[in-house]
Amino acid sequence: MIEAIQLSKVFNGTTAVSNLDVNIRTGEIYCLLGANGAGKTTTINLFLNLVQPSNGSARISGMDVTKYPIETKQKLTYIPENLSLYPGLSGIENLQFFCGLSGLKLTSDDAALFLEQSGLQASAVHDRVSTYSKGMRQKVGIALAIARKSDVLLLDEPTSGLDPAASNDFAGLLTEMKERGAAVLMASHDLFRAKETATRIGIMNKGILVEELFAGDVTHSDLEKIYLNHMRD
Amino acid sequence: MMRHLFLFEWLHIRKSGAFWGIVGVLPLMIGFSLFLGSQRIAHQEETMAQLRASEREFYEAKRxxxxxxxxxxxxxxxxxxxxxxxxxxxxxxxxxxxxxxxxxxxxxxxxxxxxxxxxxxxxxxxxxxxxxxxxxxxxxxxxxxSFDFAFVLVWLIPLFVIVMGYNVISSEREGGTFALLTSQPVSMKRILAGKLLFRYLLVLGIILVSMTAWALLFGIDLLNRDGGLLLIVVSAYIAFWFLLCALVNMAKTGSAVNAVILAGLWVFFLLLLPSIITLTSSTVxxxxxxxxxxxxxxxxxxxxxxxxxxxxxxxxxxxxxxxxxxxxxxxxxxxxxxxxxxxxxxxxxxxxxxxxxxxxxxxxxxxxxxxxxxxxxxxxxxxxxxxxxxxxxxxxxxxxxxxxxxxxxxxxxxxxxxxxxxxxxxxxxxxxxxx
Incomplete structure (x- = not known):
């Protein structure tokens, strides 16, 4: 569903991603862990076709994102670290707008329903987004994925800056998305959330995927040790 | 898709103070210029009528x-x-x-x-x-x-167009929505085109409705062949300025830089280039x-x-x-x-x-x-x-x-x-x- 084959990106002689091979299946949450500059965001941007790979290919549902940019984007929802929406519009209007860009017309009632499914309070859906907290805005992003029935979710530090309760809510939503059959690629610094939410965890350092493990096979403590060991290299 | 972009662009624009400022000021400027124009024509016609009457009286008296x-x-x-x-x-x-x-x-x-x-x-x-x-x-x-319609169209309306179009994409970058937009299954060029096209039609609509209403009020006949050509010329001229806005928006510059570039283009096309053309022709x-x-x-x-x-x-x-x-x-x-x-x-x-x-x-x-x-x-x-x-x-x-x-x-x-x-x-x- 989400596939990187020998994917590399070099910026002005600096390797950001090197020969990445990853295959994330439906119903799987893959968490990329790594320090700042490890290449997590570049990897997500490669899947979004925002940067062109220097080598290899990034594929969504079997399609190379550079050859099928529109078709692959039709299948995915992207939630950046700080999901910015149109502050003058309500949650419903924002959802209607972004769904409309993929050809999905939503009535206000449909949009409200999807927002509520994503955990947003019913009383907030008509409010201007300028009054929303970061956690509420992230929920609009999840509502977008639910409404569009996205096969793929690309998340870049989605829980960064969220309070523990909001972060826990968000993890619950991801699990729901996984159960709906989505393939999720999440870049994060948050080892605890990665262990709790992900199916598999990949550790990146200096653009290289240095270790890949199943979340269920390690304890929180083991994961931390492994991670820190790689970061010291 | 265009309809969708138009609809949401309208939701944005109607909350913009700059837009309502334009709605308030532009029709007044057009109205004032047409009023002065109608007064000028009335004065010319009165002058002609008086002189012709005076000629008729003179020769009839002589006869x-x-x-x-x-x-x-x-x-x-x-x-x-x-x-x-x-x-x-x-x-x-x-x-x-x-x-x-x-x-x-x-x-x-x-x-x-x-x-x-x-x-x-x-x-x-x-x-x-x-x-x-x-x-x-x-x-x-x-x-x-002369505060005439030509002055309003050629000199002032480009400024309104710049206000409407300078930050169509840069504001998305600055507001943070650009990242989400780029992940949508539609190209940024298409989004830019949709947003600018809607703004273009809005400005054009304000101008045409104002012109028609004021022209009717002041007795200026625009329902003729030249009036039709005028519609084409006005549409093309405004499209030219929106096109410049589109080009500037395609560069990855901030809103302030875009505004400065467009103001510079306004100075270039309206002041510098005419001066260069005049200088060249008078030198040659x-x-x-x-x-x-x-x-x-x-x-x-x-x-x-x-x-x-x-x-x-x-x-x-x-x-x-x-x-x-x-x-x-x-x-x-x-x-x-x-x-x-x-x-x-x-x-x-x-x-x-x-x-x-x-x-x-x-x-x-x-x-x-x-x-x-x-x-x-x-x-x-x-x-x-x-x-x-x-x-x-x-x-x-x-x-x-x-x-x-x-x-x-x-x-x-x-x-x-x-x-x-x-x-x-x-x-x-x-x-x-x-x-």
């Missing part, structure tokens, strides 16, 4: 006077009081006729060169006299300039100074005066059957000479004028070839041409006056030279300019 003389068989002692005398009818006092450049359907839209060039003039047997009753009589007009084809031309005209006048009798003698030799010999009245002898001299002055001035006019025409032609480089200049020129207030048309007044003067002279001078006075019935045949 009645002459008829009365014919009926009671009386005679007039003083030659200058005799309504049958060609000089009285063609030269003196109120005699003579006015030639006008009639307003065109779009005249209210562009004052053009009317503040420096006249739209009418008086023709008598000895010459043509262009008349001004506009800016030169009201110097404040030259200080304030320099025109002798106006002062030299005026000096030349005075020299011709003096030359003819000094040649006086010699010129008249030559004319006598050349036109042996076109005058009366023997004991003729004094006024006849004086005016026979004056007409010869006036004709000579006119001929020599025309010859000299060519020396000044030819480089000017070459300069104008070069400027016209370079003009398409500047869309604002092209639109301004087009509007003035359609309004009939461009320099070429206003200069054509001279030609029209000279052509009519020829008719005027052909009607009166042969009769004067043969000392043949008019009968009252013949006064109906006094020529009028072919308005």
């Amino acid at each position: 009645q006077e002459l008829k009365a003389i014919e009926q009671d068989g009386s005679s007039v002692d003083m030659w200058w009081q005799n309504p049958a005398n060609p000089l009285v009818l063609g030269q003196f006092g109120q005699a003579g006729k006015h030639v006008f450049l009639e307003p065109k359907p779009l005249s209210a839209l562009a004052a053009g060169q009317l503040d420096i060039l006249p739209f009418y003039g008086r023709v008598t047997l000895t010459g043509t006299e262009p008349l001004r009753d506009n800016a030169l009589e009201n110097p404040f007009m030259q200080v304030s300039g 084809h320099p025109v002798p100074s106006r002062a030299l031309w005026i000096t030349e005209q005075r020299a011709i006048q003096q030359e003819v005066e000094s040649e006086g009798e010699e010129l008249f003698d030559l004319w006598i030799v050349d036109h042996p059957k076109e005058f009366v010999e023997g004991d003729t009245p004094q006024f006849y002898n004086i005016w026979l000479r004056r007409f010869v001299w006036a004709e000579t002055v006119q001929e020599r001035k025309q010859e000299a004028e060519r020396l000044f006019e030819e480089p000017r025409m070459r300069q104008t032609a070069l400027a016209a070839r370079l003009r398409p480089l500047s869309p604002p200049m092209t639109v301004q020129t087009w509007l003035e041409r359609k309004a009939g207030t461009d320099a070429d048309r206003l200069r054509s007044l001279d030609e029209e006056m000279h052509a009519f003067q020829q008719k005027w002279q052909d009607f009166f001078l042969p009769r004067f030279r043969m000392l043949e006075f008019f009968a009252s019935d013949e006064l109906k045949e006094i020529p009028s300019p072919g308005h």
Whole structure:
């Protein structure tokens, strides 16, 4: 569903991603862990076709994102670290707008329903987004994925800056998305959330995927040790 | 997709103070410019009506006077009081006729060169006299300039377009929504096109609705072929400025930089480029100074005066059957000479004028070839041409006056030279300019 084959990106002689091979299946949450500059965001941007790979290919549902940019984007929802929406519009209007860009017309009632499914309070859906907290805005992003029935979710530090309760809510939503059959690629610094939410965890350092493990096979403590060991290299 | 983008663009724009500012100010500017235009046309038409009425009254009075003389068989002692005398009818006092450049359907839209060039003039047997009753009589007009629709369209509307279009994409970057937009299954070019197209149609709609409403209110007829062409020109000109906004938005610059670039383009297209075109055409084809031309005209006048009798003698030799010999009245002898001299002055001035006019025409032609480089200049020129207030048309007044003067002279001078006075019935045949 989400596939990187020998994917590399070099910026002005600096390797950001090197020969990445990853295959994330439906119903799987893959968490990329790594320090700042490890290449997590570049990897997500490669899947979004925002940067062109220097080598290899990034594929969504079997399609190379550079050859099928529109078709692959039709299948995915992207939630950046700080999901910015149109502050003058309500949650419903924002959802209607972004769904409309993929050809999905939503009535206000449909949009409200999807927002509520994503955990947003019913009383907030008509409010201007300028009054929303970061956690509420992230929920609009999840509502977008639910409404569009996205096969793929690309998340870049989605829980960064969220309070523990909001972060826990968000993890619950991801699990729901996984159960709906989505393939999720999440870049994060948050080892605890990665262990709790992900199916598999990949550790990146200096653009290289240095270790890949199943979340269920390690304890929180083991994961931390492994991670820190790689970061010291 | 476009419908969707339009709908949400409207949701954004209706919450924008800048947009409501434009909705408030732009129609007022258009209305004010059309009001001033309609006033200008009304003034022109009033001037023409008054002068034509005055001409009609003058010649009707002369005809009645002459008829009365014919009926009671009386005679007039003083030659200058005799309504049958060609000089009285063609030269003196109120005699003579006015030639006008009639307003065109779009005249209210562009004052053009009317503040420096006249739209009418008086023709008598000895010459043509262009008349001004506009800016030169009201110097404040030259200080304030003409606030006409051409000024609003060419100079001010681009500023409104820049306000509407400078940050269409940069505001998405600055607001953080760009990241989410780029992940959507639609290209940024299409989003940019949709957003700008909607804003373009909105601005165009405001302009067209305002123009139509104000034109109806002020009695300006836009429902004609030129009105249709105007619609195309306005649409294209606004599209040009939105296109510049699109190009600037495609660069990954911030809103402030975009605004500065677009303001710079406004200065370039409206101020610098026209100046460069003017400089180039005047450098390649320099025109002798106006002062030299005026000096030349005075020299011709003096030359003819000094040649006086010699010129008249030559004319006598050349036109042996076109005058009366023997004991003729004094006024006849004086005016026979004056007409010869006036004709000579006119001929020599025309010859000299060519020396000044030819480089000017070459300069104008070069400027016209370079003009398409500047869309604002092209639109301004087009509007003035359609309004009939461009320099070429206003200069054509001279030609029209000279052509009519020829008719005027052909009607009166042969009769004067043969000392043949008019009968009252013949006064109906006094020529009028072919308005």
